[in-house]
Amino acid sequence: MKKIIVKDKLNRPLRDLRISVFDRCNFRCQYCMPADQFGPDFKFLPKSALLTYEEIERLAKIFVSLGVKKIRLTGGEPLLRKDLPVLVEKLSCINGLEDLGLTTNGVLLPKLASKLKEAGLKRVNISLDSLDDELFGKINGRGIGTAPVLEGIEAAEKAGLGVKINMVVKKGLNDLEIIPMAKFCKDNGLELRFIEYMDVGSTNGWKMDDVVTKKEIFHMLQEHFELEPLDAAYFGEVAKHYRYKDTNIKVGFITSVSESFCSCCTRVRLSANGQIYTCLFNGNGHDIRNFMRNGASDEEIAERISSIWNHRDDRYSDERTAETDNNRKKIEMSYIGG
Numbered sequence: 001m002k003k004i005i006v007k008d009k010l011n012r013p014l015r016d017l018r019i020s021v022f023d024r025c026n027f028r029c030q031y032c033m034p035a036d037q038f039g040p041d042f043k044f045l046p047k048s049a050l051l052t053y054e055e056i057e058r059l060a061k062i063f064v065s066l067g068v069k070k071i072r073l074t075g076g077e078p079l080l081r082k083d084l085p086v087l088v089e090k091l092s093c094i095n096g097l098e099d100l101g102l103t104t105n106g107v108l109l110p111k112l113a114s115k116l117k118e119a120g121l122k123r124v125n126i127s128l129d130s131l132d133d134e135l136f137g138k139i140n141g142r143g144i145g146t147a148p149v150l151e152g153i154e155a156a157e158k159a160g161l162g163v164k165i166n167m168v169v170k171k172g173l174n175d176l177e178i179i180p181m182a183k184f185c186k187d188n189g190l191e192l193r194f195i196e197y198m199d200v201g202s203t204n205g206w207k208m209d210d211v212v213t214k215k216e217i218f219h220m221l222q223e224h225f226e227l228e229p230l231d232a233a234y235f236g237e238v239a240k241h242y243r244y245k246d247t248n249i250k251v252g253f254i255t256s257v258s259e260s261f262c263s264c265c266t267r268v269r270l271s272a273n274g275q276i277y278t279c280l281f282n283g284n285g286h287d288i289r290n291f292m293r294n295g296a297s298d299e300e301i302a303e304r305i306s307s308i309w310n311h312r313d314d315r316y317s318d319e320r321t322a323e324t325d326n327n328r329k330k331i332e333m334s335y336i337g338g
């Protein structure tokens with residue numbers, strides 16, 4: 001397809017595509033899919049509502065023709081979707097795509113890491129919020145200890161995938177785990193990224209007081225480690241990076257609450273049921289699945305996506321305050337992924 005560069009109203013190009021492949025998860029993390037809200041009666045998407053792998057591939061190619069260079073698969077838990085390596089293989093062959101990654105809780109990596117690597121996956125971000133089994137089980141809402149995730153990390157490294165660890169920090173819940181996690185990752189040569197707890201969705205009861213900011217985490221780290229700042233690797237890089245002195249091991253911060261990065265946000269999100277979201281904090285998406293299923297051509301789909309991006313002026317995190325209405329309808333993280 002012909003390459004076109006599309007920009008939004010704030011002159012931000014389209015560069016990154018997050019694709020949620022599944023709205024289900026085997027965890028019930030309190031900050032993401034709390035068990036009392038996502039219980040046994042919760043109605044997940046029926047199979048017919050999910051984009052097929054062929055549909056995802058077709059859309060991904062169109063997104064790449066509009067400037068997307070990086071794709072990250074997420075969820076829900078992406079590894080729960082049947083035959084995920086089949087999708088990875090399709091995406092990894094797209095001409096012009098520079099990077100293909102996946103975000104996962106890691107539990108199924110011992111089974112899938114090698115297959116994913118062979119299919120063309122480059123990197124995995126694995127979520128781990130604590131090294132304490134009891135606390136981790138409480139956070140994931142399923143009583144699952146850390147062992148399956150640690151085995152997943154090992155399997156990913158063994159398979160030759162790049163590995164980064166994501167830790168969401170919530171005040172009073174796992175802030176005491178910041179230093180043990182940092183030590184563990186440093187000792188094992190793993191890049192750890194601290195993610196500020198965000199007000200995604202409307203089921204996690206988010207309060208500004210629950211956020212542990214980058215500044216607070218950084219001060220804690222400085223009591224134990226010498227850190228050197230690193231420059232951003234590219235425009236739109238989400239994490240702010242440091243390096244432990246005299247090593248090549250990085251530590252990063254995703255500061256969407258305390259130091260928002262809307263002005264360089266180049267991310268678009270495609271939900272498991274084919275809705276396009278131009279911001280993690282949107283309430284409504286733009287349908288692309290039915291448009292495609294009703295017979296739209298690639299050119300018509302490209303035009304629709306360009307138009308959605310051209311009209312984009314979201315800068316939610318720039319505008320958020322402690323008083324921002326947290327009851328406002330926002331899409332759940334499990335639909336569009338992190």
Ligand code: SAM
Nearest residue numbers: 031032075076077103104105127166197198338
């Ligand atoms: N199931 C996969 C996982 O556990 O990584 C992928 C989906 S999960 C929604 C993607 C990322 O979003 C994870 O790193 C998770 O910790 C993060 N996340 C979920 N809810 C969050 C919140 N309220 N604030 C900050 N990060 C959140």
